[in-house]
Amino acid sequence: MLHISGAWQRAARGAGLLSPSGELAPTIFAEISAAAVRHDAINLGQGFPDEDGPVEVIDAAISAIRGGVNQYPPGRGMPVLREAIAEHQHRFYGIDLDPEREVLVTAGATEALTATILALVNGPADEVVVFEPFYDSYAAAVALAGARLVPVPLRWPDFEPDLDDLRAAVTDRTRIILVNDPHNPTGTTFSPEVRAEIVRLAHQHDALIVTDEVYEHLVMSGIHAPIATLAGAAERTLTISSGGKTFRTTGWKVGWVSGPADLVDAVLAVKQYLTYVNGAPFQPAIAVGLGLPDGYFEDLSATQRDRRDLLGAGLIAAGFNVSTPAGSYFTIADVRSRIAGDEDAADFCRALPERTGVAAIPVTAFVTPEHRGDYATLVRFASCKRTEIIEEAAHRLAASVR
Known part of the structure; x- marks a missing residue:
């Protein structure tokens, strides 16, 4: 057998x-x-x-294909896209990134999440806290890493996490607090109190924060603010997003992870043995999208x-x-x-x-x-x-x- x-x-x-x-x-x-x-x-x-998606983005991909951008791009991603991601983070959120060291292009957000968990989790002794219900790949990635998934329930009808539940879930065994905001499948966005408590608990228990922000431009009530913008968060937070939802190009699978250079380097060490690289002609096209007007x-x-x-x-x-x-x-x-x-x-x-x-x-x-x-x-x-x-x-x- x-x-x-x-x-x-x-x-x-x-x-x-x-x-x-x-x-x-x-x-x-x-x-x-x-x-x-x-x-x-x-x-x-x-x-x-x-x-x-927008014609400018589609045309940019066609132009790249016809212009010969069809071979392996650089391992960290094409400079034009890494620079566009850094500019996007500064433009919308006031986050300053070094595109050379603090941005990594991935095969969609799912690869970014999987590579991040595999890179930063050290096996059965580690726990990953997630908000339940959760995007289905989270459990698989945590299982591949050999770690334990610890869910914090989001309850009908507002799906706002209870702070006591969150405090009980995060312990000294917690390696990553995985935050999906805006949230799939519930559509909730986390309150300032919840976000602040996530950062406080991460400091208290020396945990990392990994955020899945693929719906960042699909907020219909309020304004999206990444956890990395909170005081004390940036140095322990990896932010993940992608162009698929924002530019209606889910089949292109162009995502990214950004944050402290040492953490991004760890993700790259795993990512290079997953897809290696991807989507050469789509990378400059997503860069065009990130620069579209407000x-x-x-x-x-x-x-x-x-x-x-x-x-x-x-x-x-x-x-x-x-x-x-x-x-x-x-x-x-x-x-x-x-x-x-x-x-x-x-x-x-x-x-x-x-x-x-x-x-x-x-x-x-x-x-x-x-x-x-x-x-x-x-x-x-x-x-x-x-x-x-x-x-x-x-x-x-x-x-x-x-």
């Missing part, structure tokens, strides 16, 4: 890819997407746009707000309770009013494409197995599709209860 490594098994189990018997199982994402195709449903399960970023947020509100109205008309997100692509609805018998949100989502012509993902896909009961009636809907698609989805959801 073929021997499968323990690290692979840990990662697969952390990502929910193994059945109770240990066999490789399809994800709920694949299952729901297949159901959406079968029933010609609008797929609001997966968080990627259905329209291209109006582009303002319009992006305003458009997402309108689509969020359209979707929310349809969900409410369908009889669901809705948690209005402050940021991200996603809206969480409590569907308990439409669940029959002993069904949970996963059963509901499996039937939803046929019942309503709309597909969505149960929030239980984003939590540890032992906590699934706490989220058993919650469903995530994505509002990052074209406005006319969101309008039709809202109409179908509302019509399903008539």
